[in-house]
Amino acid sequence: MKQLITLLLISFSFSVYAQQGTLAGRISSADKALKNATVTIKKTSFKTQSNQEGEYNLPAIAQGNYEISVTAVGYVTHRQDISIIADSTLTLDVEMKEKSDDLNEVVVTGTMKAVRKLDSPVPVEVYTPAFFQKNPTPNLFEAVGLINGVRPQLNCNICNTGDIHINGLEGAYTMILIDGMPIISSLSTVYGLSGIPNSLVDHIEVVKGPASSLYGSEAMGGVINVITKNAVTAPLFSVDAFGTSWQEYNVDASVKFSGKKFQSLLGVNYFNYQQPKDNNGDGFTDVTLQHRISLFNKWNFKRKEKREASLAARFVNEDRWGGQMNWNKDYRGSDSIYGESIYTRRWELIGLYQLPVKEKIMVQLSYNWHHQNSYYGFNPFIATQQVGFAQMYWDKELGKKHNLLLGGTYRYTWYDDNTPATASANGFNNMPATTPLPGIFIQDEWKFAEKQTLLAGYRYDYDRNHGSIHSPRLAYKFSPNQMNTLRASFGTGFRVVNLFTEDHAALTGARQVVIAEELKPERSFNGNLNYVLKVPAGFGLLNVDMTGFYSYFTNKITGDFDQDPDKIIYANLNGHAISRGIAMNTELTFNSPLRISAGVTWSDVYQVDDNGAGIEKTAQLHAPKWSGNYLVSYTFPGDFVVDLTGVYTGPMRLPIQPKDFRPEYSPWFTLANIQFTKKFDSGLEIYAGVKNLLNFIPKYALIRAFDPFDKTAADPVSNPNGYTFDTEYNYAPLQGIRGFAGIRYNLFKY
Structure with a gap:
C-alpha cells in the first residue's frame, strides 16, 4: 500500500512539473544592461533581480496567465500580461524608460x-x-510649501493672503508664470495665487536666482x-x-x-x-x-x-x-x-x-x-x-x-x-x-x-x-x-x-x-x-x-x-x-x-x-x-x-x-x-x-x-x-x- 501511494505521489509530482514553464530575459535601457532590476509576478511569490548583464530567470512557474511588474531605481515601472506554457521558456526582454522626474526631465x-x-x-x-x-492641498500657494527654499508666507492673520518667498526674499521678487506667461503679478501676486488649482498642473519648474535677462521685471529672486x-x-x-x-x-x-x-x-x-x-x-x-x-x-x-x-x-x-x-x-x-x-x-x-x-x-x-x-x-x-x-x-x-x-x-x-x-x-x-x-x-x-x-x-x-x-x-x-x-x-x-x-x-x-x-x-x-x-x-x-x-x-x-x-x-x-x-x-x-x-x-x-x-x-x-x-x-x-x-x-x-x-x-x-x-x-x-x-x-x-x-x-x-x-x-x-x-x-x- 505504501509503495502504491509513493508511486502515485511521484506520478502526481511529474504531472505538476510537466505543467510548469520558465520566464527569462534581459532588462535594459538605451541598450545598457540594468543590474538589480526587480522582476515580480503579481499575486504570486515569484520574484527575482537581474544580474550584472541585466539577465533574469524565473523557473518552475505553473502554466497560466499572469501580470508581471519590472521595477528599477530611476525608471518607470513596466507592467505586462504574459502567458506561461507548460514545459517551455518564455523569453521576455524589457526596455525600461527613465522616470520623467529624473535627469531626463x-x-x-x-x-x-x-x-x-x-x-x-x-x-x-x-x-x-x-x-x-x-x-x-487645495491650491498652488500651499502646495509649493513642500519645496526646499520656497516658503508661502501668510502676510495677514485675518484675510490669510500671502506671497511666495524664495531663499528668504520677499514675494515681490518671485515671478509666477503659467506656461511661461507672466500671469501672476502686481495685484494678483497677493490675491491670485490661491486661485491656481492643482488639476491644471502638469509639473512645476523652479529657478532660484535672478532671471530678468529672459523674463524681465520681478524675476529678481x-x-x-x-x-x-x-x-x-x-x-x-x-x-x-x-x-x-x-x-x-x-x-x-x-x-x-x-x-x-x-x-x-x-x-x-x-x-x-x-x-x-x-x-x-x-x-x-x-x-x-x-x-x-x-x-x-x-x-x-x-x-x-x-x-x-x-x-x-x-x-x-x-x-x-x-x-x-x-x-x-x-x-x-x-x-x-x-x-x-x-x-x-x-x-x-x-x-x-x-x-x-x-x-x-x-x-x-x-x-x-x-x-x-x-x-x-x-x-x-x-x-x-x-x-x-x-x-x-x-x-x-x-x-x-x-x-x-x-x-x-x-x-x-x-x-x-x-x-x-x-x-x-x-x-x-x-x-x-x-x-x-x-x-x-x-x-x-x-x-x-x-x-x-x-x-x-x-x-x-x-x-x-x-x-x-x-x-x-x-x-x-x-x-x-x-x-x-x-x-x-x-x-x-x-x-x-x-x-x-x-x-x-x-x-x-x-x-x-x-x-x-x-x-x-x-x-x-x-x-x-x-x-x-x-x-x-x-x-x-x-x-x-x-x-x-x-x-x-x-x-x-x-x-x-x-x-x-x-x-x-x-x-x-x-x-x-x-x-x-x-x-x-x-x-x-x-x-x-x-x-x-x-x-x-x-x-x-x-x-x-x-x-x-x-x-x-x-x-x-x-x-x-x-x-x-x-x-x-x-x-x-x-x-x-x-x-x-x-x-x-x-x-x-x-x-x-x-x-x-x-x-x-x-x-x-x-x-x-x-x-x-x-x-x-x-x-x-x-x-x-x-x-x-x-x-x-x-x-x-x-x-x-x-x-x-x-x-x-x-x-x-x-x-x-x-x-x-x-x-x-x-x-x-x-x-x-x-x-x-x-x-x-x-x-x-x-
Missing part, C-alpha cells in the same frame, strides 16, 4: 526652450503632481513656472476630491474631449470652507472662510509638421472673509464689528502659436483681468488690473555647437484703485496707472566642448519712468558624465516699482502707507554655484543637489515698520542689501520600495542702511536663517503607500511694535503630515491622513484683538505702551491638527 524655464534637465546650463528643479499629492497639462496626453477623465475634519472641501476634476484637429481639456476646481473656528480664543477666526470656483479650458490643435498651437482660458471667482466671530456681511465696511471681506474675480487667456515657416518662430500671447472688491474693517479697497503680454522669439541652431534665441516682448499694465496710488498730483482726480514695458533679448548657448556648455544672454528693457534697463547673464555647465554636473552662473535682475506690492500691509486698516520719495527701480547682481551628484549603489540610488547663492541689491525698496507704529514708510534703501546662503537637496531611492528625501537651506538676508546716524544692519523680516523639508515614502505589497512629509523652519524676524510683549523672533517649528494611500489597478486611489501632526500653533497672533478699530488706543491708562491693532505678526498658520480623507481617479482609455 524636459524643462523650459531656465533657457526658454525645451531641453533635458541634465543638459540645461541653468539649474532647474522639477516637481510633478505625484510630489504634491503626498500632502494634498527666482521664477516658478506652472506648466499646464497638454490635452493630448492628459487623462480622459480625472477627479481628486478630499475633505478635512475642519469641514474644508476641495474638488479637482477634468475631462478631455477631441475632434479631428484638436483636443481639449476642461477642468474645474471648487473649494469651500464655511465653519468659523477660534481655537486660540482671541475672538477672531483662525482661518479665513472661503468659497472659490476656478474653471480652466485648454485647447491643443493638430497642425502640419507637428507645429505647436494652443489656447487656454481660466476664470476664478472667490469670496473670502475673516474677522471677529460674530461678523457677518451686514457689517461689511462698518466700524462696529471688525471683518476683512474680499471679493475676487479674475479672467486669464494664454495662447501659443508656431509660425508656419521653415524656421522655428514662436508667438506667445496672454491677457488677464483682475478685479478686487475688499473691505479691511471700514477701509475699502477697490482695484482693477489688466495686463497684456506679447512675445515672439526665434529658436535657431547655428551649426552643431550654437543655439541662438532671439526675441522681443511687450507688457502693458493698467491699474486703478481707490487709494492715493492712482490719484493725480492734486489728490482730487483719479488717474489709473499705465505701465508699458517693451524689451528685447538674445541668448546664445554654445557647446564648445563635448562636456562643456556656455550660455550668454542679454536683455534690454525700456521703462518711461526709469529709462533703459540692461540685464546681462552668463552660465557655464561642466558635466564629465551623467553622475556629476557642475554649473556656475552670474546674472542680474530688476524690478520696476509697483506701489500695490509695497503697501498691502497698510490695507488691513492698522497702518498708513507713506511714500517718502520717488521710488527708483531695484537692481540685483547674483552669482550661483550648483553641483549635482548622482551615485548608483548596491542599495539603490543617491542624488545630491547643492547650491551656493549670493545676491547684492541696490535701490532696494524697504518698508519701515519701526519708526511709527501707525505707519509703513517706504523709500529706496540708502545702502545695499544682501541675500546669501547654501541649499542642499538629497534623495535616497532604495531597491526596496523606500524613498527618503530631505532638504536644508541656510540663508542670511539683511540690509545695510546709512540712516544719517550711522551704518545700520537689519535682518530681513520673515526670512528664517534655517529651513528645510523632508519626505519618507514606503510602498507596501498591494500598492499601499505611507508618506510622511513636512517642513521645518528656524527663527525669523517679525514686525513688532515698540515695547511689544511678543518676541521679535519666532521659535523653531515643524509642520509634519502623514498620509496613507491605497492604489488599485483600475486607476482609483483612496487616501487619508493627518495634517500638522504635532499640532503646532503660533503662540501669539493679533495684538489688541479686543479693540480692532483702535477706539481706545490713545488712552494712556488702558494702553500705557501705545499698542495698536496689527495683523502682520505671522510666521505659521493658525490651523492646528486635522484629519483628511479623499479619493483620486484617473481614466486614460475606455
Whole structure:
C-alpha cells in the first residue's frame, strides 16, 4: 500500500512539473544592461533581480496567465500580461524608460526652450503632481510649501493672503508664470495665487536666482513656472476630491474631449470652507472662510509638421472673509464689528502659436483681468488690473555647437484703485496707472566642448519712468558624465516699482502707507554655484543637489515698520542689501520600495542702511536663517503607500511694535503630515491622513484683538505702551491638527 501511494505521489509530482514553464530575459535601457532590476509576478511569490548583464530567470512557474511588474531605481515601472506554457521558456526582454522626474526631465524655464534637465546650463528643479499629492492641498500657494527654499508666507492673520518667498526674499521678487506667461503679478501676486488649482498642473519648474535677462521685471529672486497639462496626453477623465475634519472641501476634476484637429481639456476646481473656528480664543477666526470656483479650458490643435498651437482660458471667482466671530456681511465696511471681506474675480487667456515657416518662430500671447472688491474693517479697497503680454522669439541652431534665441516682448499694465496710488498730483482726480514695458533679448548657448556648455544672454528693457534697463547673464555647465554636473552662473535682475506690492500691509486698516520719495527701480547682481551628484549603489540610488547663492541689491525698496507704529514708510534703501546662503537637496531611492528625501537651506538676508546716524544692519523680516523639508515614502505589497512629509523652519524676524510683549523672533517649528494611500489597478486611489501632526500653533497672533478699530488706543491708562491693532505678526498658520480623507481617479482609455 505504501509503495502504491509513493508511486502515485511521484506520478502526481511529474504531472505538476510537466505543467510548469520558465520566464527569462534581459532588462535594459538605451541598450545598457540594468543590474538589480526587480522582476515580480503579481499575486504570486515569484520574484527575482537581474544580474550584472541585466539577465533574469524565473523557473518552475505553473502554466497560466499572469501580470508581471519590472521595477528599477530611476525608471518607470513596466507592467505586462504574459502567458506561461507548460514545459517551455518564455523569453521576455524589457526596455525600461527613465522616470520623467529624473535627469531626463524636459524643462523650459531656465533657457526658454525645451531641453533635458541634465543638459540645461541653468539649474532647474522639477516637481510633478505625484510630489504634491503626498500632502494634498487645495491650491498652488500651499502646495509649493513642500519645496526646499520656497516658503508661502501668510502676510495677514485675518484675510490669510500671502506671497511666495524664495531663499528668504520677499514675494515681490518671485515671478509666477503659467506656461511661461507672466500671469501672476502686481495685484494678483497677493490675491491670485490661491486661485491656481492643482488639476491644471502638469509639473512645476523652479529657478532660484535672478532671471530678468529672459523674463524681465520681478524675476529678481527666482521664477516658478506652472506648466499646464497638454490635452493630448492628459487623462480622459480625472477627479481628486478630499475633505478635512475642519469641514474644508476641495474638488479637482477634468475631462478631455477631441475632434479631428484638436483636443481639449476642461477642468474645474471648487473649494469651500464655511465653519468659523477660534481655537486660540482671541475672538477672531483662525482661518479665513472661503468659497472659490476656478474653471480652466485648454485647447491643443493638430497642425502640419507637428507645429505647436494652443489656447487656454481660466476664470476664478472667490469670496473670502475673516474677522471677529460674530461678523457677518451686514457689517461689511462698518466700524462696529471688525471683518476683512474680499471679493475676487479674475479672467486669464494664454495662447501659443508656431509660425508656419521653415524656421522655428514662436508667438506667445496672454491677457488677464483682475478685479478686487475688499473691505479691511471700514477701509475699502477697490482695484482693477489688466495686463497684456506679447512675445515672439526665434529658436535657431547655428551649426552643431550654437543655439541662438532671439526675441522681443511687450507688457502693458493698467491699474486703478481707490487709494492715493492712482490719484493725480492734486489728490482730487483719479488717474489709473499705465505701465508699458517693451524689451528685447538674445541668448546664445554654445557647446564648445563635448562636456562643456556656455550660455550668454542679454536683455534690454525700456521703462518711461526709469529709462533703459540692461540685464546681462552668463552660465557655464561642466558635466564629465551623467553622475556629476557642475554649473556656475552670474546674472542680474530688476524690478520696476509697483506701489500695490509695497503697501498691502497698510490695507488691513492698522497702518498708513507713506511714500517718502520717488521710488527708483531695484537692481540685483547674483552669482550661483550648483553641483549635482548622482551615485548608483548596491542599495539603490543617491542624488545630491547643492547650491551656493549670493545676491547684492541696490535701490532696494524697504518698508519701515519701526519708526511709527501707525505707519509703513517706504523709500529706496540708502545702502545695499544682501541675500546669501547654501541649499542642499538629497534623495535616497532604495531597491526596496523606500524613498527618503530631505532638504536644508541656510540663508542670511539683511540690509545695510546709512540712516544719517550711522551704518545700520537689519535682518530681513520673515526670512528664517534655517529651513528645510523632508519626505519618507514606503510602498507596501498591494500598492499601499505611507508618506510622511513636512517642513521645518528656524527663527525669523517679525514686525513688532515698540515695547511689544511678543518676541521679535519666532521659535523653531515643524509642520509634519502623514498620509496613507491605497492604489488599485483600475486607476482609483483612496487616501487619508493627518495634517500638522504635532499640532503646532503660533503662540501669539493679533495684538489688541479686543479693540480692532483702535477706539481706545490713545488712552494712556488702558494702553500705557501705545499698542495698536496689527495683523502682520505671522510666521505659521493658525490651523492646528486635522484629519483628511479623499479619493483620486484617473481614466486614460475606455
